[in-house]
Amino acid sequence: MTMPAPPGDQNPVDREPAAREAWGRQPPGPTASPWPVYPMPMPTPQPRNGMGVTALVLGIVGAVLGLFVVLFWMSWVPALLAVVFGCIGLSHARRGLATNRTMALVGVILGGAGLLISAACGLFAVVVVKEAADDVRAKADRVKASAAAEEEKKKAQEKARHLSFGQSYTFENGLKVTVAKPQPFTPDDFVLGHAKGNKAVEVTVTVVNTGTERLSVETGLPNVNDAKGASAELVIDGSGRQKVITGYVLPGKETVGKYAFSLPPDAADKVEVEFSPDAKRWPDAYWSGPN
The missing domain is CATH 2.60.40.1240 (Immunoglobulin-like)
Known part of the structure; x- marks a missing residue:
């Protein structure tokens, strides 16, 4: 039994490659994603403000301790550390790694003031101690001289009595x-x-x-x-x-x-x-x- 030919004398077998070609062609470029693509947010680095805060605290401590004459010998340590940490904080601020430049600067200023106060108090203490030592030495010399004079007087009186x-x-x-x-x-x-x-x-x-x-x-x-x-x-x-x-x-x-x-x-x-x-x-x- 002979199958009738399709209309237009077209062979479905002959159309299959053309259909595959028509459906299989894709435009060049990346394959489109079925889901929308959003840009990933970059993480924002946390500011490194610790050095400025530390400089401010140490600067305050150094300046306050320097105001007490009896504690001046303790003030230079926090004051010096305040200057060091404050300079590091300013360096971070210049590079954009910190946001508390003013705090670091104040710490440096207070630290420098603490060092100056400590040096002034130290000089004052040295002068006071030297004057006290000189006064004690002078009193000892006067007492010694007085004792020697008294001894000479006694000897003279003793000699005069003979x-x-x-x-x-x-x-x-x-x-x-x-x-x-x-x-x-x-x-x-x-x-x-x-x-x-x-x-x-x-x-x-x-x-x-x-x-x-x-x-x-x-x-x-x-x-x-x-x-x-x-x-x-x-x-x-x-x-x-x-x-x-x-x-x-x-x-x-x-x-x-x-x-x-x-x-x-x-x-x-x-x-x-x-x-x-x-x-x-x-x-x-x-x-x-x-x-």
């Missing part, structure tokens, strides 16, 4: 005392304080009142030491030649005391006499020399 027989010494109350060279003394038969074989001497003490008021002699007895430094014994006899100074001495007047002492023969070549008109107030003066 005299030879016949010289005079004036005590601070105005009594001038003179001790004459001891003279031989012969006790009578009724004698106390004189051993047989000893040498008896008589000591004469003259006291003159050089002041304007009457003055008392509280201790009228001298002390006599022999050549060996031993105290000689006071001689008392019945001759009545000894006289003890007692009572008051009127202005411009004098009183004379006479005392006898017994010296051992081996220590009688030199005598020292100690005397003070008031032993509680004035130290003794000393008269010495060969007997």
Whole structure:
């Protein structure tokens, strides 16, 4: 059985390649997406403001600490760090990495001010300490000089109180005392304080009142030491030649005391006499020399 030919004497088999060609052709270029394409947003970098904030905080701390004189030695550390961090913050701001340029700049300024304050306070402290040390040293030198002068004065006074027989010494109350060279003394038969074989001497003490008021002699007895430094014994006899100074001495007047002492023969070549008109107030003066 023969199939009838399609109209127009066209062969469907012959049209298939043409149809495929018509439907299969595509324009050059990227393949169209069935979904709409939107541009992807780029992430915005976060500003690096930490250095500026740190510089500001440290600058405030350094400046405040520098205002306290006792804390100036602590202020230079935060102040220096404020300058360093502030400079880094300014560098970030210039490169667009930070947005707090003003804060970093203020931190640098405060840090610099803190350094200046710290340096000024340090200089002030050095000056104050130096002046205090100089003052202490000057006071110590004055005290030392005063002590040395006092010691020299005591030595001079001590030297002035050591005299030879016949010289005079004036005590601070105005009594001038003179001790004459001891003279031989012969006790009578009724004698106390004189051993047989000893040498008896008589000591004469003259006291003159050089002041304007009457003055008392509280201790009228001298002390006599022999050549060996031993105290000689006071001689008392019945001759009545000894006289003890007692009572008051009127202005411009004098009183004379006479005392006898017994010296051992081996220590009688030199005598020292100690005397003070008031032993509680004035130290003794000393008269010495060969007997």
